[in-house]
Amino acid sequence: MSKVAFSQESLSEFERIVAQYPERRAAMLPTLYLAEKEFGHISPEVEVYVGELLQVPAIKVREVLTFYTLFASKPRGKLHFQVCRGISCDLRGCTKIIEHLQEKLNLNSEETSADLAYTLSEVECLGACETAPMMQLNDDYHGDLTTETVDLILDEKK
Amino acid sequence: MVKVTIDGIEIEIPKGTTVIQAAEQAGIEIPRYCYHPGLSIVGVCRICLVEIERMPKLQVACYTPATEGMVVHTNTEQVLEARQAVMEFLLVNHPLDCPVCDQAGECWLQNFYMQHALHDSRMFENKVKKSKALQIGPNVMLDSERCILCSRCVRFCDEISKSNELGIFNRGDRAELQPYPGTELDNDYSGNTIDICPVGALTDRDFRFRTRVWYLSETESICPGCSTGCNINVHHNDQRTYKAGGSRVSRLKPRYNPDVNEWWMCDAGRYGFTHVDADSRILAPTRSIGEEQEMSWGEAASEIMTKLREVISVHGKESVGVILSPQMTNEDLFVARRFFRDGLGLKHIDFEVAPLTTGAKDDFLIKADKNPNTAGARLLGVGARQGSGMTVAEMLEAARKRKLRALYICHHDLANGFAVDVVEEALTAQDLVVFQGPNTNSTSALAHYVLPAAAFVEKTGSFTNYAERVQMIHTAVTPLGESKADWQIFRSLAKEAAISVPYFEAEDVFQALTAEVEAFSGLPYAGLAGQGIALRDGQALPESETVVA
Numbered sequence: 020m021s022k023v024a025f026s027q028e029s030l031s032e033f034e035r036i037v038a039q040y041p042e043r044r045a046a047m048l049p050t051l052y053l054a055e056k057e058f059g060h061i062s063p064e065v066e067v068y069v070g071e072l073l074q075v076p077a078i079k080v081r082e083v084l085t086f087y088t089l090f091a092s093k094p095r096g097k098l099h100f101q102v103c104r105g106i107s108c109d110l111r112g113c114t115k116i117i118e119h120l121q122e123k124l125n126l127n128s129e130e131t132s133a134d135l136a137y138t139l140s141e142v143e144c145l146g147a148c149e150t151a152p153m154m155q156l157n158d159d160y161h162g163d164l165t166t167e168t169v170d171l172i173l174d175e176k177k
Numbered sequence: 178m179v180k181v182t183i184d185g186i187e188i189e190i191p192k193g194t195t196v197i198q199a200a201e202q203a204g205i206e207i208p209r210y211c212y213h214p215g216l217s218i219v220g221v222c223r224i225c226l227v228e229i230e231r232m233p234k235l236q237v238a239c240y241t242p243a244t245e246g247m248v249v250h251t252n253t254e255q256v257l258e259a260r261q262a263v264m265e266f267l268l269v270n271h272p273l274d275c276p277v278c279d280q281a282g283e284c285w286l287q288n289f290y291m292q293h294a295l296h297d298s299r300m301f302e303n304k305v306k307k308s309k310a311l312q313i314g315p316n317v318m319l320d321s322e323r324c325i326l327c328s329r330c331v332r333f334c335d336e337i338s339k340s341n342e343l344g345i346f347n348r349g350d351r352a353e354l355q356p357y358p359g360t361e362l363d364n365d366y367s368g369n370t371i372d373i374c375p376v377g378a379l380t381d382r383d384f385r386f387r388t389r390v391w392y393l394s395e396t397e398s399i400c401p402g403c404s405t406g407c408n409i410n411v412h413h414n415d416q417r418t419y420k421a422g423g424s425r426v427s428r429l430k431p432r433y434n435p436d437v438n439e440w441w442m443c444d445a446g447r448y449g450f451t452h453v454d455a456d457s458r459i460l461a462p463t464r465s466i467g468e469e470q471e472m473s474w475g476e477a478a479s480e481i482m483t484k485l486r487e488v489i490s491v492h493g494k495e496s497v498g499v500i501l502s503p504q505m506t507n508e509d510l511f512v513a514r515r516f517f518r519d520g521l522g523l524k525h526i527d528f529e530v531a532p533l534t535t536g537a538k539d540d541f542l543i544k545a546d547k548n549p550n551t552a553g554a555r556l557l558g559v560g561a562r563q564g565s566g567m568t569v570a571e572m573l574e575a576a577r578k579r580k581l582r583a584l585y586i587c588h589h590d591l592a593n594g595f596a597v598d599v600v601e602e603a604l605t606a607q608d609l610v611v612f613q614g615p616n617t618n619s620t621s622a623l624a625h626y627v628l629p630a631a632a633f634v635e636k637t638g639s640f641t642n643y644a645e646r647v648q649m650i651h652t653a654v655t656p657l658g659e660s661k662a663d664w665q666i667f668r669s670l671a672k673e674a675a676i677s678v679p680y681f682e683a684e685d686v687f688q689a690l691t692a693e694v695e696a697f698s699g700l701p702y703a704g705l706a707g708q709g710i711a712l713r714d715g716q717a718l719p720e721s722e723t724v725v726a
Contacts (some may be wrong), residue, residue, distance in 0.1 A: 082345055085348070
C-alpha cells in the first residue's frame, strides 16, 4: 500500500475521469494532473499511488511523468511565478521583472523557497504578447507588469 | 490466405501476417531494430520502412498487415533514402566507441550502417553525454549513449519476465533507458535482454571484455541446467583461450525452438557453465588409495575391473551398487545399462537422488528437477523405480552395513541429497568406490578411483527433456585432459570384462538404443539435430513428484 491517498473529493473526481476511458491506464494524464493539484508535486510515493489507481506498474507512471516537462516532480511553492521569456516580453523588459522578483523573493530562477511559499520559473511564450511583459501566477495571467504592479500583486497574495 | 507481391516475388500467407514476416517467408530480410517476433510490436525504430503501392507514404513493415493484392517494394530509391535517414538519426548521438564495445561484430548499428547507410556525418554539434558502464543488475551493464531506445528490453521485462524493471525516462535526446529508481534489473531471465539488445547498450557482465565475438565458434547444444532442456548455442573460443584465462567456453546463448524455450533461457542456465573450465575438472584417471596417483586409462580399467570381479566373486552380484546420473546422456545411460545390468548382471542400479533443498521453479522455463535427462533415464529403465534393485538411499544404508561392498558412482555429489556423515560412513565402509564425473566433489574425495568424464560441451549425445523430447548436444570443444564421454569409459571397462560394447560413435549407440528400447524405437538419428523430436507429440507431462538432485 502506498503512503499517500487522494481525499474523498479527488477520489470521486478520479472515478469520474476513469469512467470516460476504455482502459484505466488511458486516464494517466488527467490523473497525474489531479494528483499534482492534490499533492503539490508528484513524489515517488505519488507515482506508486497513481500506478495502483490505474493498475499499472509505477515505472509506467514515471515514464509518462518524465516525458512531459510541465509536471512537477519536485516540491513547488504555494505561489508559482512563471515569468514569460518570450520575445515580446523580452523586448518589453521581462529581465527587469525577473530580477525584481528574484530580489523580492530572495530566490534564483527555477528555485523554490525553503518554506515552500514561492517558486520562481522562467518559461517560454505563454501566448499573451498583447500584455507583455507578463507572468502566470498559479492559474492566473498578470500582464503589463512593472516593478510596482509586481509589488502590488505580492502584497495582495502574501 | 492472402496473396502479396514483395520485390516481385509473389507469396501466399495467412491473413494477419505482417509485411516484415511475409518478406521473411519470401526470403527477403528487411532491417529491424525494435521488431522482435517474441515481443509486442511498437514500430518505434522506423528502420523497416517499405514502399507499398497505392499508399502515399512509406510504411513500417513490422506493423503493417499484408493484405490481398498488396505490392511491396523493399529496395527502391525512396526506401533506401529513408533507411539512410533513419540511420543518420540513430547515429546522431551515438558515441562510436566500437573499439571498446563488446557488441562490435554482432552490432546491428554496424551491420546496417555497412548495408544501408554508409553516409558521412553532417553533425557539428556536440554529442549528448549519458551514463556509461552503469551496472543495472547482477548480470547486465548499461551504456546509455549506445542505446537507440528500441524498447525491446523494456517490453521483455513487461511481457516475458513480467517484472517491469526497465523504463524509458525523459524525452527527445535526453530520453534514457533506466531501471526504476532504487531497483535493479534482477530477474531470473535478465540475460535475455542482452541477447535482444540490437546494439551495445546492454552487455553481459560475465562476458564483458573476455573475447571479441569474431573469435567465437558456435555449436548447437542443450542446456543441462534443468529438465526443460532449453536449446542453446555454445559459443566457444578455440583460438585465443589464453586471452580468456584459459576458459574455452565463452558464453551460452538461447537457440530458437518454438516447442521448448522459444527465444529465451534463464540466467541460471546461461551462467551455469563455469564448471566446464573450472579448476575442479578431473584431468586423468586417478588412484586415491594411499598416495594419489594418476594412471593411464588401460591401467585404470584393468585395476578397477580386477577389484570389481574380486568383490563379485567373494560377495556376489548383489554386493555392488551402481549410481548413474540424470546428467548423463541417453547414450551414456544405455551403455551403462548394457555393461552393468546386461553384461555384469548387476541388480542394484539407480540414478535418482532427491536433493535436500528443492530446486527453484516457475511456470515458464525453470523446472525444479535440475537434470537434463531424468526422463531419458526413466525410459531407459536404469532407476530402482523402474527395476527391482535398491534405491540410492537403500544402497547407502546397505553400504554402511557392509551388505554392499562396492559402489560405482557417476557425477553425483551425494552430499546434495544426504547428510555428509551418512555418505561418509557408507563410502568408507566399502572395498571399492569408483567415482566418474567431470568435476571433483565431496563424493569423489571419498573414492578409491576417480575417472574423468567429459563435460556436456565435450561430447555428442542426446537428452530427453521433461516432456520427453529427445534433443542433441554436440561436441563443441575437445575433452579436457584425459577425460572422455561416460559411455566411452564404460566401453573401456567392458572391454576388460570381455563384454561386447560394439560402438564407435555416439550415433552407433543411439542406433542400438532405438533398436532395443521400446520408448525410443524408430527415432531417426538425423532428425534429432536442430529442434529435436518429441516422443509423444510434444504432450507436456506433469512434473514428477520426485525431484532429482
